[in-house]
Amino acid sequence: MKGFELIKKAMRLQEVERIPWVPFVGSHAGELLGLTATEYLQSTDKIVEGVNKAIELYNPDGIPVAFDLQIEAEALGCQLAWAKDNPPAVISHPLTEGIAIDDLKVPCACKGRISMVLEATRRLREQHPDLALYGLITGPFTLALHLLGTDIFMQMMMEPDKVHKLMRFTTNVAKMMASKYIESGADIIAVVDPMTSQIDPLSFETFVTPCVTEIFDMVREAEALSSFFVCGNAKQNIEVMCQTKPDNISIDENIPLDYVRDVALRHNVSFGGNIKLTVVLLMGDEEASRRDALECMDIGGKKGFILAPGCDLAMATPKENLMAVAELVHDELLQGELRASEANVGNIELMDLSNHWDNNRVVIDIITLDSSSCAPCQYMVNAVSRAADDFGDKVVYQEHRIKEVEGVRMMATLGVQNLPTIVIDGNIDFVSQIPPIQDIKDRIAACLAAKQQ
Amino acid sequence: MxxxxxxxxxxxxxxxxxxxxxxxxxxxxxxxxxxxxAQVLAKGASAQDVLNNALIPGMEKVGVKFREGTIFVPQVLMSAKAMKTAMVHLKPLLKQGNVKQKGTFVIGTVEGDLHDIGKNLVAMMVEGNGYEVIDMGTDVSVDAFVQQIEKTPDCVVGLSALLTTTMVNMEKIVKNVKEKFPHQKVCIGGAPVNNEFCDKIGADNYSADPQGVVDFLNTLAS
Structure with a gap:
């Protein structure tokens, strides 16, 4: 199972066979095409091409159509400063420049770049029927901030009714965007509201909760799924975010994933995140990316977790790092090896093997992920079993599964680095590839001959 | 009193x-x-007393509560507004008197970056703690920082960035400033920045919150 079906399963908190993976590719896809953010985020064709490129490279289960939280603001009259290597920034706030809230109208979906991302959604839907397409909309609080600027923080305290009125308006905009995205083929509506990380739970409940709850209810009625994204340290609000009943919440590295897991699952909400965007994905290498992703996967687990970067990928994120994560996601064997090598690095206690060896018999240790779930492991164990048959009680063999602590310790003690591996009398003889049975027999015979001398 | x-x-x-x-x-x-x-001034308190005995202790508590996550941006802005309102009364007195400020802090969001919430919070908190603050705004170039340092040679410089792409410009600014003024202290902050990055680019201090900047300045001033 993959794509939307897998994500749906995760969002419904059912056990999955593989953790779904959703790289938050926004303007980064522009970089993949050699374009600036300005060129990329203003062209339907380029967005479709860029997302396709990302799908080809990163083999995801789901992907955003576009990651740009300025689209609605622009349609509402905020001025944007465009940049080469970033999504644009809002630089003017109409409500502080003489425009009254009553003058603002929910924009037509035909306006500005809204029609562009909807068209991109339709085309991508047609090209990728099984992939989960995320329609990202600007969260009502962040949009309110675009419209009013930072004055909103004090207005919340001094003139709360005005803020409620503004939030009513931005919620209407968000609902329009959500319904249009769903009509165009998006499977998941992600309400991206990073500015909520700046407020306390009480203010969140007062101003944000009624609005986003209404949006998530609407998405549910339209039989789509929803996710609530916050970038930034919003630890204080995870609980109240879950109470707004999204199908999923997604967070960045500012919040510990285990904390989010515990809170989200307690509320029956799935969760996602939080591979480190900057120090790992942007500035680190493939190895660091794999390790960080694995750590997330091990914390997240196979129930209700979606692996994703913390937020919009920095444009210059090396594609090799994301490809390394993609490879890891789809290769359980690689996950096992990495986990075991991690253990090697840590303070794992090595085993005393002095009683393990035998003067009269050949001892074979097979290090596997688990032969019941990993096909190459199974073939390797079978091969040893068949090779050993001819030698009767002169050979003892044993599988060590690194899913268990004992297996990891044995792997470290024997110095094994890849899975699966056959170790005969302490020698690493066959690594990764399943050898012909005759080769194993020859090794056993040679070891026996050595013992008999 | x-x-x-x-x-x-x-x-x-x-x-x-x-x-x-x-x-x-x-x-x-x-x-x-x-x-x-207005009342305490009418009763004869000096501007310096008001600063030291009321405003700075109050602002310090705000800084600590913000750091500990018990209050957030809206509450800090309300405190800053209260502080500013008090300062309206004090500023004329501070200007004419021989009041000693603890030091000068030059702050700006780095080139290419237009975000100012974090920078403004730091500026308010530092000002509230008795420093003169020169706020250079957002999208501030290397040259602008250099010119300002020439005007206020005893200042400490603070750089802010919100974006992963503009944090790279911090490196350029730190390098240039340190080349021209080897003893110039520069501190950095912002969402994508951390201690590791601070060491890498040769800045003197990284703070995760405004109170950290105040603490750093206080250490230098003492």
Whole structure:
């Protein structure tokens, strides 16, 4: 199972066979095409091409159509400063420049770049029927901030009714965007509201909760799924975010994933995140990316977790790092090896093997992920079993599964680095590839001959 | 007088601007920073006393609570507004008197970056703690920082960035500034920045929150 079906399963908190993976590719896809953010985020064709490129490279289960939280603001009259290597920034706030809230109208979906991302959604839907397409909309609080600027923080305290009125308006905009995205083929509506990380739970409940709850209810009625994204340290609000009943919440590295897991699952909400965007994905290498992703996967687990970067990928994120994560996601064997090598690095206690060896018999240790779930492991164990048959009680063999602590310790003690591996009398003889049975027999015979001398 | 100072410190801590301000609800109908500052000055307190005994202690509590995550941006802005209201009374007195500020802090969001919430919070908190703050705004170039340092050679420079792409410009600014002024202290902050990055680019200090900047400045000043 993959794509939307897998994500749906995760969002419904059912056990999955593989953790779904959703790289938050926004303007980064522009970089993949050699374009600036300005060129990329203003062209339907380029967005479709860029997302396709990302799908080809990163083999995801789901992907955003576009990651740009300025689209609605622009349609509402905020001025944007465009940049080469970033999504644009809002630089003017109409409500502080003489425009009254009553003058603002929910924009037509035909306006500005809204029609562009909807068209991109339709085309991508047609090209990728099984992939989960995320329609990202600007969260009502962040949009309110675009419209009013930072004055909103004090207005919340001094003139709360005005803020409620503004939030009513931005919620209407968000609902329009959500319904249009769903009509165009998006499977998941992600309400991206990073500015909520700046407020306390009480203010969140007062101003944000009624609005986003209404949006998530609407998405549910339209039989789509929803996710609530916050970038930034919003630890204080995870609980109240879950109470707004999204199908999923997604967070960045500012919040510990285990904390989010515990809170989200307690509320029956799935969760996602939080591979480190900057120090790992942007500035680190493939190895660091794999390790960080694995750590997330091990914390997240196979129930209700979606692996994703913390937020919009920095444009210059090396594609090799994301490809390394993609490879890891789809290769359980690689996950096992990495986990075991991690253990090697840590303070794992090595085993005393002095009683393990035998003067009269050949001892074979097979290090596997688990032969019941990993096909190459199974073939390797079978091969040893068949090779050993001819030698009767002169050979003892044993599988060590690194899913268990004992297996990891044995792997470290024997110095094994890849899975699966056959170790005969302490020698690493066959690594990764399943050898012909005759080769194993020859090794056993040679070891026996050595013992008999 | 002590009692009034303590009441004023509370107004700063909890963001009570003046008598008519509806915030915070539990201070309703009471006088705020505006009235109490006027009152203590009328009673003969010096501007320096008001700063040291009420405003700075109040602002310090705000900084600590923000760091500990018990209050957030809206509450800090209310406190800053209360502080500013009090400063309206003090500034003319501070200017004519021989009041010693603790130092000068030059702050700006780096080139290419237009975000200012974090920078403004730091500026307010530092000012509230008795420093002169020169706020250069957003999208500030290397040259602008260099020119400012030439004008205020004893200052400490603070750089802010919100974006992963503009944090790289911090490196350029730190390098250039240190080349021209080897002893110039530069501190950095912002969402994508951390200690590791600070060491890498040769800045002197990284703070995760405004109070950290105040602590750093206080260490240098002492």
């Amino acid at each position: 002590e009692e009034l100072f303590s009441k004023l410190a509370d107004c700063i801590e909890f963001g009570k601007i003046d008598e008519v301000s509806p915030y915070p609800p539990n201070f309703k109908g009471q006088t705020g920073a505006d009235e109490i500052t």
